[in-house]
Amino acid sequence: MTYAELRVLSKRVGIKLKQQSQVLVTAESCTGGGIATAITETAGSSAWFDRSFVTYSNEAKMEMIGVKSETLLMFGAVSEQTVQEMAGGALERSKGTCSIAVSGIAGPDGGSDxxxxxxxxxxxxxxxxxxxxxxxxxxxxxxxxxIQACFHALDKLEDILDGD
Structure with a gap:
């Protein structure tokens, strides 16, 4: 997987977002804005991209996009429960009509069994x-x-836009 492949995917997703009158917003943690970077490398992306929330810390997740402290305490920042709240909070706090949320452990440290x-x-x-x-x-x-996380996020969004 290369960054060039990510840019090609991003451009395809952008075309589909524009065709469907969708506007994307991202809530990113471990990708650090990488999805937004890939999207905004395409000229004209302001037609289908509103903003990105880079919420690396738990405090940022709570303050910027409304993740509940209880969710973080119970499930952790790297959990399906947290990213669901991130995706919903990003939509509520933007002009977006669709969102991607990502949180993970990129390494080399921080993992557990x-x-x-x-x-x-x-x-x-x-x-x-x-x-x-x-x-x-x-x-x-x-x-x-x-980079795999960025690609996966956009690849699945493309599937969603295709009705899969």
Missing amino acids: EKPVGTVCFAWAMGGSIIKYETVVFNGNREEVR
């Missing part, structure tokens, strides 16, 4: 509802995990 390095949780929301959420464990170093 339950959540090893490479564990990334995703959620996608559209029209005020969570459409899909899942956890994936990627292999590779920090950079490889992050």
Whole structure:
């Protein structure tokens, strides 16, 4: 997986968002704005992209996009419950009509037996509802995990836009 492949995917997703009159917002933790970067490398992306919330800390998740402290305490930042709240909160606090939320452990440290390095949780929301959420464990170093997470997030959004 390369950054060039990510840009190609991002451009395809952008075309579909524009065709469907959708506006994307992202809530990113472990990807650090990587999804937004890929999207905004396409000229004209302001037609289908509103903003990105880079919520790396738990405090940022709570303050910027309304993740509940109880959710973080009970399930942790890297959980399907947290990314669902991130996806919903990003929509509520933006002009977006669909959202992607990502939180994970890119490494090289921070993993556990339950959540090893490479564990990334995703959620996608559209029209005020969570459409899909899942956890994936990627292999590779920090950079490889992050780029795989960005690609996966946009690839699944493309599937959602295609009606899959």
